[in-house]
Amino acid sequence: xxxxxxxxxxxxxxxxxxxxxxxxxxxxxxxxxxxxxxxxxxxxxxxxxxxxxxxxxxxxxxxxxxxxxxxxxxxxxxxxxxxxxxxxxxxxxxxxxxxxxxxxxxxxxxxxxxxxxxxxxxxxxxxxxxxxxxxxxxxxxxxxxxxxxxxxxxxxxxxxxxxxxxxxxxxxxxxxxxxxxxxxxxxxxxxxxxxxxxxxxxxxxxxxxxxxxxxxxxxxxxxxxxxxxxxxxxxxxxxxxxxxxxxxxxxxxxxxxxxxxxxxxxxxxxxxxxxxxxxxxxxxxxxxxxxxxxxxxxxxxxxxxxxxxxxxxxxxxxxxxxxxxxxxxxxxxxxxxxxxxxxxxxxxxxxxxxxxxxxxx
Numbered sequence: 001x002x003x004x005x006x007x008x009x010x011x012x013x014x015x016x017x018x019x020x021x022x023x024x025x026x027x028x029x030x031x032x033x034x035x036x037x038x039x040x041x042x043x044x045x046x047x048x049x050x051x052x053x054x055x056x057x058x059x060x061x062x063x064x065x066x067x068x069x070x071x072x073x074x075x076x077x078x079x080x081x082x083x084x085x086x087x088x089x090x091x092x093x094x095x096x097x098x099x100x101x102x103x104x105x106x107x108x109x110x111x112x113x114x115x116x117x118x119x120x121x122x123x124x125x126x127x128x129x130x131x132x133x134x135x136x137x138x139x140x141x142x143x144x145x146x147x148x149x150x151x152x153x154x155x156x157x158x159x160x161x162x163x164x165x166x167x168x169x170x171x172x173x174x175x176x177x178x179x180x181x182x183x184x185x186x187x188x189x190x191x192x193x194x195x196x197x198x199x200x201x202x203x204x205x206x207x208x209x210x211x212x213x214x215x216x217x218x219x220x221x222x223x224x225x226x227x228x229x230x231x232x233x234x235x236x237x238x239x240x241x242x243x244x245x246x247x248x249x250x251x252x253x254x255x256x257x258x259x260x261x262x263x264x265x266x267x268x269x270x271x272x273x274x275x276x277x278x279x280x281x282x283x284x285x286x287x288x289x290x291x292x293x294x295x296x297x298x299x300x301x302x303x304x305x306x307x308x309x310x311x312x313x314x315x316x317x318x319x320x321x322x323x324x325x326x327x328x329x330x331x332x333x334x335x336x337x338x339x340x341x342x343x344x345x346x347x348x349x350x351x352x353x354x355x356x357x358x359x360x361x
Contacts (some may be wrong), residue, residue: 090245
């Protein structure tokens with residue numbers, strides 16, 4: 001990595017969010033081993049391991065926290081053995097990103113009331129680590145000087161309804177870090193098309209930086225019910241923490257930080273990133289990151305043979321052999337004796353398949 005323009009302040013912390021189950025990638029991602037703990041792209045490392053190795057280049061282990069489901073504590077330990085045990089925050093139930101961020105912010109503020117907090121997803125794909133880390137350091141410096149809530153934006157490459165869209169104020173267009181005019185989470189297709197064609201919007205990458213005091217203040221303002229559950233607690237960073245979290249988590253709102261706070265706050269800024277980003281949220285996104293043959297077929301394995309087929313996406317165990325003959329527009333994935341075959345136009349249904357199997361048992 002090149003010499004950074006800004007050193008990492010001693011009271012800066014990184015929180016890796018690892019609570020999702022990645023059900024759009026079933027069966028490769030499943031409840032026993034979600035996407036973040038899987039090597040879907042066959043790089044030799046899981047997403048969360050890559051995320052940790054990348055961020056540990058600027059953050060020491062004691063200032064890196066992972067927040068995940070309690071059932072994934074063991075797999076987190078196995079994949080990131082370097083982390084202190086107390087730095088894995090366990091959620092008893094899933095309550096979306098606003099709650100997990102509030103939990104981490106309250107825990108960190110008990111360590112340092114002036115701390116800066118970087119929040120990153122565990123399951124995103126980054127191609128330029130150096131540029132990414134430089135942007136994080138620049139973002140930390142910005143919020144320490146200016147306050148506010150900083151999110152990272154990516155120039156859209158297509159019409160996409162699964163991302164938030166960020167519009168900067170006209171007077172600040174072209175700045176690397178600019179004040180946000182509007183923040184719209186997951187618009188419908190017609191609105192997403194308008195955003196994309198206007199050229200005025202960025203995708204929200206789900207990477208956030210703020211001072212803990214600012215995110216707690218904004219939570220108090222916009223999600224007071226969540227704030228009040230943590231207000232004046234003395235259990236965090238003590239042996240009583242787990243019992244406290246288990247008691248209150250069911251009362252926490254199931255709302256994203258984007259909808260709960262960022263859409264409502266007038267203190268939001270965006271840093272336009274250019275470090276090669278994908279949230280790898282769908283099989284379509286998987287295809288864009290993998291090599292394609294002359295017929296737009298994508299596979300994770302050299303053991304897949306295509307004949308007279310087009311626009312297919314195949315992900316199978318490396319030891320398996322598959323012949324894909326005379327079919328178009330299919331997604332085929334296999335793991336742990338589950339075989340999934342789905343037409344690409346029905347990709348949104350994949351998220352429901354694991355739940356449907358549970359109802360059959």
